[in-house]
Amino acid sequence: MPQLSISKRTRSTPYTDRVTKAGVKAYTVYNHMLLATVYRSLEEDYRHLKEAVQVWDVSCERQVELTGPDAGRLAQLMTPRDLSRQRIGQCLYAPTCDRDGHLLNDPVTIKRDEDRYWISIADSDVIYFAKGLAAGLGLNVSIQEPDVFPLSVQGPKATDLMVSVFGESVRGIKFFGTQEVEFGGRSHLVARSGYSVQGGFEIYLSGADLGWALWDTLMEAGKSLDVHAGCPNLIERIEGGLLSYGNDITWEHTLSETGLARFCQTVAPECVAYDALMTQTAPTRQLRYLQIDGPAMEPIATPIPLLDGQTYVGQISSVAWSPDYQTNVAIGVVDASHWSATDTLTASDQPVHILPGPIVMSQKTEKSIIA
Ligand code: THG
Numbered sequence: 181m182p183q184l185s186i187s188k189r190t191r192s193t194p195y196t197d198r199v200t201k202a203g204v205k206a207y208t209v210y211n212h213m214l215l216a217t218v219y220r221s222l223e224e225d226y227r228h229l230k231e232a233v234q235v236w237d238v239s240c241e242r243q244v245e246l247t248g249p250d251a252g253r254l255a256q257l258m259t260p261r262d263l264s265r266q267r268i269g270q271c272l273y274a275p276t277c278d279r280d281g282h283l284l285n286d287p288v289t290i291k292r293d294e295d296r297y298w299i300s301i302a303d304s305d306v307i308y309f310a311k312g313l314a315a316g317l318g319l320n321v322s323i324q325e326p327d328v329f330p331l332s333v334q335g336p337k338a339t340d341l342m343v344s345v346f347g348e349s350v351r352g353i354k355f356f357g358t359q360e361v362e363f364g365g366r367s368h369l370v371a372r373s374g375y376s377v378q379g380g381f382e383i384y385l386s387g388a389d390l391g392w393a394l395w396d397t398l399m400e401a402g403k404s405l406d407v408h409a410g411c412p413n414l415i416e417r418i419e420g421g422l423l424s425y426g427n428d429i430t431w432e433h434t435l436s437e438t439g440l441a442r443f444c445q446t447v448a449p450e451c452v453a454y455d456a457l458m459t460q461t462a463p464t465r466q467l468r469y470l471q472i473d474g475p476a477m478e479p480i481a482t483p484i485p486l487l488d489g490q491t492y493v494g495q496i497s498s499v500a501w502s503p504d505y506q507t508n509v510a511i512g513v514v515d516a517s518h519w520s521a522t523d524t525l526t527a528s529d530q531p532v533h534i535l536p537g538p539i540v541m542s543q544k545t546e547k548s549i550i551a
Contacts, residue, residue, distance in 0.1 A: 184207055184209070186207075186214065189212060190209050190212065190213070190214055191212055191213040191214065192213075192214055193213060193214060193237055193240070193329055193388075193391070194239065194329050194385065194388035194389070194390070194391025194392070195237040195239065195329070195331065195391050195392070195395050196214060196237070197392065198237075198391075198395040198396070198399075198409070199214075199216055199237050199409060202219065202408075202409035203219055203220075203409070204218070204411075205218045205220075205221075206218040210240035211240045211241075211242045211301065211303055211304075211305075213239060213240040213242070214240070215237075215238070215240045215411065215412075216236075216237060216409075216411035217411055217412075217414070218411070219408070219409055219410060219411065222413065222414060222415060222479075222500070223415070223503055225410055225411070225413050226413050226415045226416050226503065227503070228335075228406075228408055228410070229334060229335050229376060229378055229410055229413055229416055230335070230336070230378060230416070230504075231335070231336065231406075232335050232336070232337055232407065232408065233333060233337035233338050233341050233380075233402055233405050233406070233407050234334050234335050234407070234408055234409065234410025234411075235331060235332070235395065235398050235399065235402070235407060235408075235409055235410065236331065236332040236333075236334060236374075236409075236410050236411050236412065237331060237395075237409075237411070238330045238331065238332045238374075238375070238382070238411075238412070239329040239330060239331075240303075241288075241300050241301065241302075241330045241382075242300075242301055242325055243298045243299065243300055243325065243326055243384070244287075244298070244299040244301055244306050244307050244310055244323065244324075244325065245296070245297070245298055245299075245323070245324050245325070245326045245328075246296070246299070246310065246321050246322075246323055247295060247296050247322045247323075247324075248295055248319075248321040248322050249295055249320045249321070250314070250319035250321040251295045251297050251321050252291075252295065252297065253319065253321075253450065254297075254310060254313060254314055254319055254321050254323075255274075255289060255291075255297045255299070256448050256450045256451055257313050257317075257450060257451055257452050258276050258277075258284075258299070258306075258309065258310065258313065258451065258452070259274040259275060259276055259277065259289065259444075259448070259451055260275065260277055260281075260435060260441075260444040260447045260448060260451045260453050260454070260457055261274040261275065261289075261443055261448070262444070262446040262447070262448045263289065263291070263448065264448065266289075266291045267291065268291050268292070268293055268294070269290075269291070269292075269357065269358045270290070270291055270356065270357065270358070271288050271289070271290045271300075271356040271357070271371055271373055272288070272289050272290075272356070272443075273286070273288055273289075273356075273443055274287060274288070274289040274299075274443070275287075275435060275438070275440045275443060275444065276306060276309065277435055277451065277453035277456075277457070278309075278431070278452065278453065279452045279453060279455075280434075280453070281434050281435055281436075281453045281456035281457045281460055282432070282433065282434055282435075283425075283429055283431060283433050283434070283435055283438055283440070284304060284306065284309055284431055285301050285302050285304045285306050285425055286302050286429065286438075286440060287299045287300050287301045287302060287306065288300040288356075288373060290358065290369070290371070292369075298326075298328070300330070302424075302425035302426070303425050303426045304425060304426065304431070307323060307324075307325060310323045313452070326386075327386065327387055327388055328384050328385065328386055329384075329385045329388060329391060330383065330384050330385070331382070331383045331385055331394060331395070331398075332374045332375070332380060332381070332382045332383075333374075333380050333381045333382075333398065334374045334376040334378055334379070334380035334381075334410065335376075335378050335379075335380060335410075336378055336379065337402075337405040337406075337407075338378070338379060338380035338381055339379070339381075340405055341398065341402045341407060342370070342381050344402075345398060345401050346363070346370065349361075350370060350381065353370065353371070353372040353381070354372060355372050355373070356371065356373055357371070357372055358370060358371040358372075361383070363383075363385075363390065363393075363394060363397075364387075364390040364393055364394070366386055366387055366390065367386065368383055368384055368386050369383075369384040369386075370382070370383050370384070371384070375412045375417060375422055376412070376413065376416055376417065376420065377416070377417075377420030377421075377422070377540055378416070414479055414498070414500045415500040415501070415502055415503070418498050418499070418500050418502075418509045418511055419502055419504070419505070419509050419538065419539050419540045420538055420540050421469055421511075421537065421538025421539075421540070423438070423440075423467070423511065424497075424498060427497050427498055428497045428498055428511045428512075429467065434460065434463065435453070435457065436460065436462075436463045436466070437463045437465055437467065437513065438466075438467050439466060439467045441457075444457075462516075463516065464515065464516050465513050465514060465515045465516060466513065466514065466519070467511065467512070467513050467514075468494075468511075468512060468513070468514045468519070468534050469509075469510075469511060469534075469536075469537055469538050469539065470496065470509070470511065470512055470533065470534060470535060471505075471507050471508065471509060471532070471533045471535055471539065472496075472499065472507070472508035472510050472527055472528075472530050472531070472532050473507065473508070473530055474506075474508065474530070475530075476501035476508065477499050477500070477501060477508045477528065477530070479498075479499065479500060480496070480497075480498075480499055483495040483496060483497050483512075484496050484499075484527050484528055485527065486512055486514060486526075486527050486532060487525065487526050487527065488518060488521060488524050488525055488526075489524070493514060493515045493517065493518040493521075493525065494512055494513050494514040494515050494518065495512055495513060496510050496511070496512035496527050496532075497511055497512055497513070498510060498511045498512075499511075502539070505539055508530070509539050510527075510532075514534065519534065520534075521534065
């Protein structure tokens with residue numbers, strides 16, 4: 181297999197030394213930064229994530245920090261999701277759209293203060309969009325990538341591990357809520373969030389110099405909980421319906437094609453996409469959660485066609501064999517003409533079924549307690 185040449189452009193993180201020592205087997209590049217994809221094997225990582233607790237280096241979830249009197253205005257220009265009632269310390273999944281209503285990113289936006297926002301981005305250069313809007317509109321705001329490196333703690337034993345390191349108070353953090361914790365003589369933001377549906381936390385480490393200490397402290401404290409280094413798991417995230425920007429959703433898709441319009445029921449008139457979203461017609465294709473009958477399929481590097489007979493009716497962007505559901509789980513975009521198709525769709529000559537939602541619907545218990 182070809183190797184990935186690592187250099188300054190494929191940025192390392194404050195945890196990379198520990199990730200390497202933990203035996204990482206594969207990396208991807210996300211926001212120009214290393215992101216582990218496999219430690220033991222995709223299936224072993226999956227099983228362990230569902231049973232124990234993992235520490236993930238998700239430094240690549242870079243923060244775009246907006247500071248100044250126009251920070252809130254800029255944050256709202258970038259997303260159709262209404263931020264007007266967002267409380268300080270609250271996280272919101274707030275898709276970024278351009279003036280045509282196309283999706284530029286699907287970040288988590290955190291209101292740190294009245295005039296300070298963190299946009300915790302997926303894999304695209306949101307900072308240029310922010311700087312362009314600020315320059316074009318003459319906004320009074322400073323925009324930078326702060327010295328902040330998220331470390332995620334995910335799995336059913338995540339709360340036990342977090343409590344043992346940061347104390348009982350983190351137990352009280354609700355889904356997409358946050359709290360400040362002290363570590364290494366500095367304050368860091370902790371959120372109940374993360375790119376799995378097993379539940380967990382994200383620690384926004386402030387200051388790269390504390391990376392090894394934070395990693396080692398969590399690993400030491402988690403020994404009795406069978407803690408292991410982990411990473412976003414392809415199988416688990418498809419089962420849970422978590423979308424991957426650049427794979428499942430891209431700038432070629434409109435907000436409604438991605439299904440993320442459900443987070444933007446009230447479109448803020450202040451956002452740049454407002455006119456486009458108000459005048460758009462019904463989508464002719466849309467993202468769907470799929471099941472593909474066996475045999476087990478390998479992960480794909482490029483989309484595969486979704487067919488009805490010989491007719492192209494969409495494409496599959498993510499797929500994995502699910503050991504728990506004993507089927508392939510997938511995400512893809514399907515033409516409107518085939519949203520009700522039953523038993524006629526195929527991909528790679530295997531039968532495809534459209535599901536009403538992610539195959540896992542019941543495990544998201546924490547979501548019932550919205551911050
Ligand atoms: N955490 C943080 N930043 C991130 C990610 C993250 N930036 C990049 C990427 N992940 C952004 N994409 C997502 C996708 C899904 C979710 C979060 C970020 C997510 N979705 C839940 C869902 O769809 O069920 C909950 C959404 C909600 O109810 O608001 O959590 O993981 N910091």
